[in-house]
Amino acid sequence: MPQTIPLDYYLLLSSALFTIGAVGVLTRRNAIIMFMCIELMLNSVNLTLVAFSSYLGDSAGQIFVFFVMTVAAAEAAVGLAIILALFRNKQTVYVDEVNLMRW
Amino acid sequence: MSLATAAFFVFAVGAIATAILMITRKSAIPAALCLITHFFCLSGLYLTLQAQLLAALQILVYAGAIMVLVVFVIMLLNLGDEAKAIKHSQLRSVLILVATGVMGLQLFAFLLAQQSGRTELPPTAMLVGSVGELGRVLYTDYLFPFEAVSLLLLxxxxxxVVISKRRLED
Structure with a gap:
């Protein structure tokens, strides 16, 4: 199948998605939405890895995406458990209302 | 314009649109739904890169497992809208400016840099993304990281369980 999409388009798209995710983390207060923005950033990096892997014909990049997905699943489990524990103790998930460790 | 190019642009625009929608939603459930749509767009992008296994895993693991967990927690907490979303509006606009500045720098570097010149997938790409090849590499060259990651999951x-469990004395 002939394909004429330059590799650079994927990189540009990935950097745009990463920036959107970073803006989300920086501007939102809801811990769950911040958490989803982190998933967005992880996925944009995955896109870069897959693009390089396919264009260079090397499977190492796709194996790395596999591991990133596993780490993201672990992060989801632990992160959501932390949010649950936070809500149980402080009745809030807004990060600016949690200042236990602020000095 | 070939079918693959059209698919790339449809999924790319869809991915960016759903990402922007996600970070601007006030309440968490619409944001989660936007993120699920975003994951489907990414899965389509993986297909345009001939990575079939990862496209399937993207839907199974992200859109399936992880987002179900997130939606479950959102419903468990029963949160309302983000009432006072803009508290430090000045700080917020500064942060957005900084992030857009970084994006602008990336764009600038992209325009200055020499293009990679890679505009076509090599004929081996179909093989590289296949289940057989990825499985072979995963269970031979990357066997140790694979086992390490299984320990990480455990x-x-x-x-x-420990973090979300109530304390015994409660």
């Missing part, structure tokens, strides 16, 4: 499951 530790995460135990950690999640």
């Amino acid at each position: 530790a995460a499951v135990v950690g999640a």
Whole structure:
């Protein structure tokens, strides 16, 4: 199948998605939405890895995406458990209302 | 314009649109739904890169497992809208400016840099993304990281149970 999409388009798209995710983390207060923005950033990096892997014909990049997905699943489990524990103790998930460790 | 190019642009625009929609939603459930749509767009992008296994895993693991967990927690907490979303509006606009500045720098570097010149997938790409080839590499060259990651998952499951469990004395 002939394909004429330059590799650079994927990189540009990935950097745009990463920036959107970073803006989300920086501007939102809801811990769950911040958490989803982190998933967005992880996925944009995955896109870069897959693009390089396919264009260079090397499977190492796709194996790395596999591991990133596993780490993201672990992060989801632990992160959501932390949010649950936070809500149980402080009745809030807004990060600016949690200042236990602020000095 | 070939079918693959059209698919790339449809999925790319869809991915960016759903990402922007996600970070601008006030309440968490619409944001989660936007993120699920975003994951489907990414899965389509993986297909345009001939990575079939990862496209399937993207839907199974992200849109399936992880987002179900997130939606479950959102419903468990029963949160309302983000009432006072803009508290430090000045700080917020500064942060957005900084992030857009970084994006502008990336764009600038992209325009200055020499293009990679890679505009076509090599004929081996179809093979590289296949289940057989990825499985072979995963269970031979990357066997140790694979086992390490399984331990990590076990530790995460135990950690999640311990953290979210009520204390015994309560």
